Structures are given as C-alpha cells and as structure tokens.
Amino acid sequence: xxxxxxxxxxxxxxxxxxxxxxxxxxxxxxxxxxxxxxxxxxxxxxxxxxxxxxxxxxxxxxxxxxxxxxxxxxxxxxxxxxxxxxxxxxxxxxxxxxxxxxxxxxxxxxxxxxxxxxxxxxxxxxxxxxxxxxxxxxxxxxxxxxxxxxxxxxxxxxxxxxxxxxxxxxxxxxxxxxxxxxxxxxxxxxxxxxxxxxxxxxxxxxxxxxxxxxxxxx
Numbered sequence: 753x754x755x756x757x758x759x760x761x762x763x764x765x766x767x768x769x770x771x772x773x774x775x776x777x778x779x780x781x782x783x784x785x786x787x788x789x790x791x792x793x794x795x796x797x798x799x800x801x802x803x804x805x806x807x808x809x810x811x812x813x814x815x816x817x818x819x820x821x822x823x824x825x826x827x828x829x830x831x832x833x834x835x836x837x838x839x840x841x842x843x844x845x846x847x848x849x850x851x852x853x854x855x856x857x858x859x860x861x862x863x864x865x866x867x868x869x870x871x872x873x874x875x876x877x878x879x880x881x882x883x884x885x886x887x888x889x890x891x892x893x894x895x896x897x898x899x900x901x902x903x904x905x906x907x908x909x910x911x912x913x914x915x916x917x918x919x920x921x922x923x924x925x926x927x928x929x930x931x932x933x934x935x936x937x938x939x940x941x942x943x944x945x946x947x948x949x950x951x952x953x954x955x956x957x958x959x960x961x962x963x964x965x966x967x968x969x970x
Contacts, residue, residue, distance in 0.1 A: 755939055759934055759939075766930065767927075769926070771947065773840070774909070774912055774951075777847065778908060778912050781844045781847035781848045781912065782905055782908055783848075784844065784847075785848045785849075786901070788848060788849065789858070792807045792852055793857075793859035793863065795810075796808060796811070797864075811856055814850055815853050822846055822850055823914060824917075826846045827839065827842045827846075839915070840920055847915075850911070851904060859901075861896075862896040863890075865893065866889050870892065871888075898963055899963050902955065905959075906955055909951055910952065916928060923947060
C-alpha cells in the first residue's frame with residue numbers, strides 16, 4: 753500500500769479552519785465545564801442535604817449517559833420545545849455540561865484534601881468563613897486539583913470531535929468531507945490522529961510547566 757499525503761496540501765485552508773473551530777469550541781466548553789463543575793462541587797460539599805442531593809444527581813446522570821445522546825438531545829430534542837441553537841453553540845453547551853461532572857469530582861476532592869489546620873489558622877487570624885474559603889481554601893484546592901483538571905481538559909478536546917455529528921465543520925467534520933472527496937480515508941485519518949496528538953501534547957506540556965510552578969504539598 754502506497755501512502756501519499758501530498759493531496760492534503762490542497763485542503764490546507766479547510767484544515768486550518770477546522771482546527772481553529774475545534775480550539776474555539778474546546779476553549780469555551782472548558783470555561784463552562786470548569787464554572788459548572790465548581791458550582792456543583794460546592795453544592796456537593798454543602799451542609800444542605802438538598803444541595804448535596806442535587807449535585808449528586810447532576811453528576812451521576814451525566815456520568816451514566818453517553819455524550820452523543822446528550823449532544824443529540826440538545827440539538828434535536830430542544831427544538832421540539834421551541835429552543836433552537838447554532839450547532840457550534842450547542843456543541844459548546846453540551847461539552848461544557850458533560851465536562852462539569854468529572855470536574856466537579858476533581859474539585860470536590862481538592863476541597864476535601866485541605867486540612868482542618870488551614871481553617872483553624874484562618875479563623876485565628878480573624879477571617880470569616882467566606883474569606884477563609886475565598887482566599888485560602890479555594891486557591892489551595894484548585895492547585896491540588898490542577899493536574900487532574902488538565903486530564904479532563906485533554907479528554908474534552910478529544911471528545912469535541914463528536915461535534916461533527918451535528919454538522920459542525922471542526923477538524924473531524926472537515927476531515928470527513930476531505931475523505932469523501934478524495935477517497936483516501938486512510939491518509940486523512942492518520943493526519944487527523946496526529947493533529948489531535950499535537951493538540952493534547954501541547955496542552956500536556958504547558959500544564960506540566962504550570963504545575964511545577966503552582967504545586968503544593970499539604
């Protein structure tokens with residue numbers, strides 16, 4: 753079998769646009785997943801049993817249903833209720849909500865890892881409960897959770913490839929079009945796999961550099 757990747761040069765612009773859209777979707781979905789994950793983690797760490805139950809239901813529901821089904825629900829199901837969104841916006845929302853479940857568990861673990869001595873020291877210095885959480889507990893817990901949050905980020909970038917199924921022309925969507933036009937799916941998908949490897953390697957490399965700067969020992 754003779755491999756020839758030269759034909760991909762004709763589709764450079766399309767591939768770059770697809771890669772850019774993949775990064776845009778991943779970036780905004782990452783922000784949304786972190787914000788929602790933090791909120792749900794606080795709910796699960798709350799003293800209120802109602803909030804704890806709501807947070808647990810949120811996490812368990814998202815973790816036990818396929819992402820593709822969730823994506824289809826938002827794109828095909830919500831219009832039946834009169835709620836219509838752009839495919840890109842739908843992808844960001846679906847990825848953000850789906851990613852909030854693992855982020856919640858990671859952030860909650862970070863909160864639980866903060867020793868009681870930090871609370872006692874803060875109270876001794878006259879900090880209120882909110883100030884203790886805002887200035888001491890939350891920064892420490894996020895530094896602890898940074899490495900596993902990075903793994904969740906990488907998973908989110910890889911999962912974003914499913915967005916092509918609702919007509920999003922991201923890197924995966926563009927690659928399917930190119931494969932259909934050229935009848936060379938083997939070369940196309942090898943290239944796309946390498947492209948995703950580059951994305952995730954860059955994220956991993958940067959995150960390790962950041963983690964060395966912010967790592968903390970309890």
